[in-house]
Amino acid sequence: QVHLQESGPGLVKPSETASLTCVVSGDSISTSYWSWIRQPPGKGLEWIAYIYYGGSTNYNPSLEGRVTISLDASRSLFSLRLTSVTAADTAVYYCARVSSGGADFDHWGQGTLVTVSS
Amino acid sequence: EIVLTQSPGTLSLSPGERATLSCRASQSVTSSHLAWYQQKPGQAPRLLIYGASTRATGIPDRFSGSGSGTDFTLTISRLEPEDFAVYFCQQFGGSPIFSFGPGTKVQTK
Numbered sequence: 001q002v003h004l005q006e007s008g009p010g011l012v013k014p015s016e017t018a019s020l021t022c023v024v025s026g027d028s029i030s031t032s033y034w035s036w037i038r039q040p041p042g043k044g045l046e047w048i049a050y051i052y053y054g055g056s057t058n059y060n061p062s063l064e065g066r067v068t069i070s071l072d073a074s075r076s077l078f079s080l081r082l083t084s085v086t087a088a089d090t091a092v093y094y095c096a097r098v099s100s101g102g103a104d105f106d107h108w109g110q111g112t113l114v115t116v117s118s
Numbered sequence: 119e120i121v122l123t124q125s126p127g128t129l130s131l132s133p134g135e136r137a138t139l140s141c142r143a144s145q146s147v148t149s150s151h152l153a154w155y156q157q158k159p160g161q162a163p164r165l166l167i168y169g170a171s172t173r174a175t176g177i178p179d180r181f182s183g184s185g186s187g188t189d190f191t192l193t194i195s196r197l198e199p200e201d202f203a204v205y206f207c208q209q210f211g212g213s214p215i216f217s218f219g220p221g222t223k224v225q226t227k
Binding site: 037045046047050096099101102105106108109110 | 150151153155161162163164165168169174175206208210211213214215216217218219220221
């Protein structure tokens with residue numbers, strides 16, 4: 001059974017950097033694409049980025065320049081770094097596996113709330 | 119950019135009734151690239167339908183998806199108490215490469 005577990009800073013000050021990690025178990029991280037998706041409180045879902053073991057990445061243009069996604073196969077985890085955060089970045093951040101069909105997300109973590117506040 | 123619009127925003131129905139949810143895209147979406155998710159409060163979204171009409175593993179057959187081009191539909195044939203939730207559609211292939219609709223809330227009448 002595939003399991004994804006996010007961890008994050010909880011509270012981040014404006015203009016600082018938020019770093020999140022997703023640990024993958026029950027699946028080889030080297031055989032799938034992996035994504036980050038976020039959801040501001042009471043709002044909809046926004047895809048942020050994906051990464052593949054081979055190094056392929058893709059970012060949402062709305063966040064490109066502030067976001068970096070990376071993968072550590074030796075520790076079976078992938079990470080997200082979001083710089084220059086503002087209150088608009090307050091959200092639950094989910095990690096998810098892209099399905100084998102490549103077009104949707106078949107396994108999700110439970111999410112971690114990142115609040116941007118001074 | 120492909121923009122997904124979902125209607126209605128809220129659907130008020132009773133258990134046992136049929137729910138019909140709409141997802142409209144601003145440009146044509148390849149059918150194999152349209153998915154539906156269910157999200158309950160405090161939980162992550164769950165994949166229901168992929169490829170516009172294929173149920174994901176473990177999804178009951180009261181859930182069905184249809185449509186093509188710019189118009190897609192999620193139907194719940196007979197609502198069970200556990201089906202009251204928010205439903206999102208999602209496309210792949212536009213810019214950004216993944217995007218979601220704003221959601222439809224199915225609530226108890």
